[in-house]
Amino acid sequence: MTTTAAARPAPSVPRPALRPWGSLAWLHTRYQFLETVRVPIAVIGNLLFPGLALLFFVVPQSAITSDPVASTAAIAQLGTFAIMSACLFTHGAGVAEDRALPFDTFVRTLPARPGPRLAGRVVNGLLWAYLALVPPVVIGIVLTAATLTPARALGAVVMVAAIAVPFTLLGMAIGYAMSTKAALAVVQCVLFPLAFAGGLFMPPEVFPDWLDAISQALPSRAARDLVVQVTTGVEASAFALPVLLAWTAVFAALAVGAVRRDEGRRFR
Numbered sequence: 001m002t003t004t005a006a007a008r009p010a011p012s013v014p015r016p017a018l019r020p021w022g023s024l025a026w027l028h029t030r031y032q033f034l035e036t037v038r039v040p041i042a043v044i045g046n047l048l049f050p051g052l053a054l055l056f057f058v059v060p061q062s063a064i065t066s067d068p069v070a071s072t073a074a075i076a077q078l079g080t081f082a083i084m085s086a087c088l089f090t091h092g093a094g095v096a097e098d099r100a101l102p103f104d105t106f107v108r109t110l111p112a113r114p115g116p117r118l119a120g121r122v123v124n125g126l127l128w129a130y131l132a133l134v135p136p137v138v139i140g141i142v143l144t145a146a147t148l149t150p151a152r153a154l155g156a157v158v159m160v161a162a163i164a165v166p167f168t169l170l171g172m173a174i175g176y177a178m179s180t181k182a183a184l185a186v187v188q189c190v191l192f193p194l195a196f197a198g199g200l201f202m203p204p205e206v207f208p209d210w211l212d213a214i215s216q217a218l219p220s221r222a223a224r225d226l227v228v229q230v231t232t233g234v235e236a237s238a239f240a241l242p243v244l245l246a247w248t249a250v251f252a253a254l255a256v257g258a259v260r261r262d263e264g265r266r267f268r
Helices: 021-037 040-058 068-099 102-108 114-132 134-143 150-177 180-197 209-215 219-232 240-266
Strands: none
Touching (some): 021 040, 068 114, 068 134, 068 180, 068 219, 114 134, 150 240, 180 209, 180 219, 219 240
């Protein structure tokens, strides 16, 4: 008995192979990094200001540059500012700008989950945070008495990622909640007051008592104290780590809420 054509099984069509999660995350990281590099002023602004602040405000003070602990603390403070700046501008103004582009809308309608895209954005911000530290570290090595033991240098490298987490979340909350113009203004209004009040431009030891009390409740001050402790051995406030963790939880809730509202508003 012969088999008719209708009874024959249809030939199977191979499905296209899906990229693994890590490969997609790396693809988004590379794309976002190249997008930033193609705007030279963004790169210059990210790398230049912390180094210039160290060069103009710290290096001329011989009382600081001749003291290894004071020099290292000054570089740690401005390094913390560099991390904050890179994270807030990359994930605040950068996310808002991307959301305004038609290509971002197209990418978000693809069947891939949003995880690799968000992971690529976070890794890209972290890369720029590390790059932003290069000028102040080089200036500090050449023009000051700052020193780091290998153990403290390793601790500083780890602290960059730890400090970047809360400010990455804050940047994403701003970027997903606001338009490009609003996000850029809010990032600037948030970054510089937090930096000044957090003791990143001048040591908290010179603060009046009322400002010091407010400062210790801020994430920038907590980050600064922890970085200074890791790099110099000067004991941080007992409240630094709890304060930073608390703000991380707050920023995480704001970021998740902003992402969900944006998804519901634009992709119903």
